[in-house]
Amino acid sequence: MRRTLLAAVVLALSSTLWGQQQSVLPKKDGSIKFAVIGDSGTGGSAQERVAKRLTAEHAGFKFEFVLMLGDNLYGSEKPDDYVDKFERPYKVLLDAGVKFYAALGNHDDPAQRFYKGFNMGGERYYSFKAPHGSARFFALDSNYASKEQFDWFEKELSASDSEWKIAFFHHPMYSSGETHGSDETLRETLEPLFVKHGINLVLTGHEHFYERIKPQKGITYIITGSAAKLRRGNISQSPLTAKGFDQGYTFMLMEIVGNELYFQALTDEGRTVDSGTITRTAKTAQSPAP
Amino acid sequence: MPTTTIAGTIALVLLSLGPASLPAQDKVNPRAAVLQEFKERVDQYMKLHNDLEKDSPPLKKTDDPAKIKASQDALAAKLRAARAQAKPGEIFTPAVQTEFRKLLRPEMTGPDAADTKKAIKDDQPAKIALKVNGIYPTDQPLPTVPPQILLSLPQLPEDLEYRIIGNHLILRDVHANIIVDFMPRVTA
Numbered sequence: 267m268r269r270t271l272l273a274a275v276v277l278a279l280s281s282t283l284w285g286q287q288q289s290v291l292p293k294k295d296g297s298i299k300f301a302v303i304g305d306s307g308t309g310g311s312a313q314e315r316v317a318k319r320l321t322a323e324h325a326g327f328k329f330e331f332v333l334m335l336g337d338n339l340y341g342s343e344k345p346d347d348y349v350d351k352f353e354r355p356y357k358v359l360l361d362a363g364v365k366f367y368a369a370l371g372n373h374d375d376p377a378q379r380f381y382k383g384f385n386m387g388g389e390r391y392y393s394f395k396a397p398h399g400s401a402r403f404f405a406l407d408s409n410y411a412s413k414e415q416f417d418w419f420e421k422e423l424s425a426s427d428s429e430w431k432i433a434f435f436h437h438p439m440y441s442s443g444e445t446h447g448s449d450e451t452l453r454e455t456l457e458p459l460f461v462k463h464g465i466n467l468v469l470t471g472h473e474h475f476y477e478r479i480k481p482q483k484g485i486t487y488i489i490t491g492s493a494a495k496l497r498r499g500n501i502s503q504s505p506l507t508a509k510g511f512d513q514g515y516t517f518m519l520m521e522i523v524g525n526e527l528y529f530q531a532l533t534d535e536g537r538t539v540d541s542g543t544i545t546r547t548a549k550t551a552q553s554p555a556p
Numbered sequence: 557m558p559t560t561t562i563a564g565t566i567a568l569v570l571l572s573l574g575p576a577s578l579p580a581q582d583k584v585n586p587r588a589a590v591l592q593e594f595k596e597r598v599d600q601y602m603k604l605h606n607d608l609e610k611d612s613p614p615l616k617k618t619d620d621p622a623k624i625k626a627s628q629d630a631l632a633a634k635l636r637a638a639r640a641q642a643k644p645g646e647i648f649t650p651a652v653q654t655e656f657r658k659l660l661r662p663e664m665t666g667p668d669a670a671d672t673k674k675a676i677k678d679d680q681p682a683k684i685a686l687k688v689n690g691i692y693p694t695d696q697p698l699p700t701v702p703p704q705i706l707l708s709l710p711q712l713p714e715d716l717e718y719r720i721i722g723n724h725l726i727l728r729d730v731h732a733n734i735i736v737d738f739m740p741r742v743t744a
Binding site for chain 2: 342343344347372373374375381410413446449451
């Protein structure tokens with residue numbers, strides 16, 4: 267009995283210390299704080315658990331918005347599904363004024379763009395500026411990569427003088443996933459624009475795991491598509507991987523302070539599976555158009 | 557703009573034939589004529605779509621998803637009624653199908669064919685019974701259309717889109733979520 271009690275105390279203490287040690291977010295006043303979820307809209311118990319953890323994290327890290335990387339509503343998209351797969355799981359955050367910005371996944375009816383809760387402004391692709399600080403976020407529709415969209419994207423990038431340019435969409439251009447893998451057709455078209463216009467970070471889902479890719483042409487790519495679905499053991503051995511985790515459900519917290527972007531990937535149990543800092547390079551700092 | 561883009565595709569077709577094969581002014585290039593016919597059929601469909609849309613609940617930004625669904629369903633019902641007799645091949649006519657296969661051939665058989673086909677295959681839905689005026693099942697994924705495919709085909713108005721289901725190219729009405737037309741054997 268005494269031994270069990272002692273083990274429980276040690277476990278509780280170590281997990282608390284571990285959690286504290288692994289928090290890399292500076293939580294500075296005035297910084298840009300946001301969260302990221304991908305492939306979230308199942309309405310199932312895993313989404314519920316991730317949503318609860320996300321909500322719990324918000325108590326200590328006041329992120330102002332959440333990026334949704336597509337597959338926002340799996341299966342049917344009846345009015346009740348918007349409640350079960352979005353409004354209910356994130357109710358506390360929505361009530362607290364946290365805004366959700368969605369990109370379309372392959373399971374999403376493009377009509378979702380008219381739903382105000384997803385803040386897409388009625389568009390399949392759009393951009394928005396962080397409420398303060400110097401960061402612009404570009405939501406792309408990787409399901410339907412039309413010339414019209416690329417023309418719009420290039421125009422938006424050229425016009426942006428934001429220091430941080432972050433793109434988010436559904437299909438990963440780099441991936442070590444056995445199920446999907448890298449979308450090379452998309453890479454062929456988008457990567458030159460990313461490089462030319464100084465995109466700093468690309469966030470995608472589609473693969474139901476977490477993977478941070480080694481920087482490609484100076485750009486960091488992160489896949490986080492396991493906010494409700496998980497493919498265990500799906501990350502194949504690959505020279506692309508900087509850090510991979512396919513053993514649990516994940517979401518991310520991010521904070522931009524000046525030239526640093528701090529990131530932390532957490533499981534539904536609150537365990538940190540990856541963390542670090544992305545530094546905006548001089549090249550991208552100089553890239554904004556006049 | 558769709559008109560400009562389809563005109564652009566027609567111009568590209570003319571150029572691809574080379575100067576020697578440019579038609580005399582009084583002759584119509586058959587490939588360009590086919591694409592022109594496609595454009596006219598698309599325009600005709602869009603006129604109907606736009607007319608019926610005016611009398612349907614509007615699709616606009618809302619907090620209430622029921623309004624989105626109501627708008628989709630109402631337009632779909634009107635289009636189905638107005639095109640009750642529509643058959644496969646009314647927009648993708650046999651001549652258009654032949655021309656589209658030619659336009660897609662470089663992507664489907666060229667050096668990037670494997671990547672293109674992998675991207676198309678990646679998001680395929682379960683077997684869908686394709687039917688003109690049929691609803692695209694909302695519980696099924698919408699397969700990704702690679703950028704190179706979209707660049708090869710005439711651009712469409714905002715409310716129409718191409719999707720590739722299995723080996724079929726479908727024309728989907730985005731607002732109404734219905735299949736407007738489809739054609740077989742595009743990935744071969």
